[in-house]
Amino acid sequence: MFYIDNKNIAIILSEKSDGDMLFKNDNQLLNEKIKLNRQKFFQENNLNSSKLVNIAGIHSNHIRIIEEQDLGKGAMEPETRIKDTDGLVTNIKNSYLMVTGADCFSVFFYDEQSQVVGVAHCGWQGIIKNIIPMMINKLRENFNSRLNELKIWIGPGIKGCHFEVKKDVVESFKEKYETAIIKKDDKYYIDLPVVIKSQLIKSGISPENITEHLDCTYCQKEKWFSYRRDKPEYPEASAFIIGLK
Numbered sequence: 001m002f003y004i005d006n007k008n009i010a011i012i013l014s015e016k017s018d019g020d021m022l023f024k025n026d027n028q029l030l031n032e033k034i035k036l037n038r039q040k041f042f043q044e045n046n047l048n049s050s051k052l053v054n055i056a057g058i059h060s061n062h063i064r065i066i067e068e069q070d071l072g073k074g075a076m077e078p079e080t081r082i083k084d085t086d087g088l089v090t091n092i093k094n095s096y097l098m099v100t101g102a103d104c105f106s107v108f109f110y111d112e113q114s115q116v117v118g119v120a121h122c123g124w125q126g127i128i129k130n131i132i133p134m135m136i137n138k139l140r141e142n143f144n145s146r147l148n149e150l151k152i153w154i155g156p157g158i159k160g161c162h163f164e165v166k167k168d169v170v171e172s173f174k175e176k177y178e179t180a181i182i183k184k185d186d187k188y189y190i191d192l193p194v195v196i197k198s199q200l201i202k203s204g205i206s207p208e209n210i211t212e213h214l215d216c217t218y219c220q221k222e223k224w225f226s227y228r229r230d231k232p233e234y235p236e237a238s239a240f241i242i243g244l245k
Contacts, residue, residue, distance in 0.1 A: 014239040022237035023078035049075040052096040056081040059125040063087035089118035096243040102225040105157035106240035111145040147204035160191030162218035
């Protein structure tokens with residue numbers, strides 16, 4: 001599904017009906033099925049897998065600048081994924097950056113002036129480790145991106161209505177992001193998009209340049225995978241992709 005498609009960039013999101021897009025670390029049989037899902041999805045959306053890069057995320061703040069020799073890594077073979085990384089940035093034309101998610105948020109970055117794109121895989125751990133401000137710094141330091149030129153899209157993920165957390169996680173957010181904490185019936189929830197937007201705005205991004213996808217992955221069972229909701233033996237996830245034309 002094309003979320004954004006214009007003359008410069010494309011943002012493409014796979015849905016549950018497109019099948020699982022997350023390679024497993026230890027199940028070759030499932031990976032063969034996922035390869036078929038990816039192959040079909042890439043073909044349907046005119047994506048060249050030899051120009052697409054995928055990560056094996058670890059809920060970190062590690063960011064990699066993608067170069068020509070990286071193209072194709074992780075697209076169709078799990079062992080070639082960019083390891084120990086949760087953020088990707090590139091200025092290579094006709095390339096695609098991909099993360100997967102099943103409650104975690106994808107955050108897309110685009111600087112029209114410098115013609116550079118990026119994507120961050122954002123679970124609560126990566127968010128609290130400041131992967132969002134670090135992505136912005138990476139764009140500024142390596143591509144001379146100006147804050148007023150950056151446009152941001154926050155993809156679907158688990159919202160405050162369902163992201164229940166334990167007290168120790170609440171403490172991680174309490175000092176800086178108290179407005180993102182929700183208490184209901186002696187349970188605590190975190191509204192992660194509130195935190196993401198707070199970090200973006202504090203970093204100098206204009207609120208009108210931030211677009212948030214309205215869907216909660218937990219709420220919309222027919223549309224999105226949700227690890228929190230379904231608790232499968234092997235996590236299943238959607239593909240979240242940004243391409244620079």
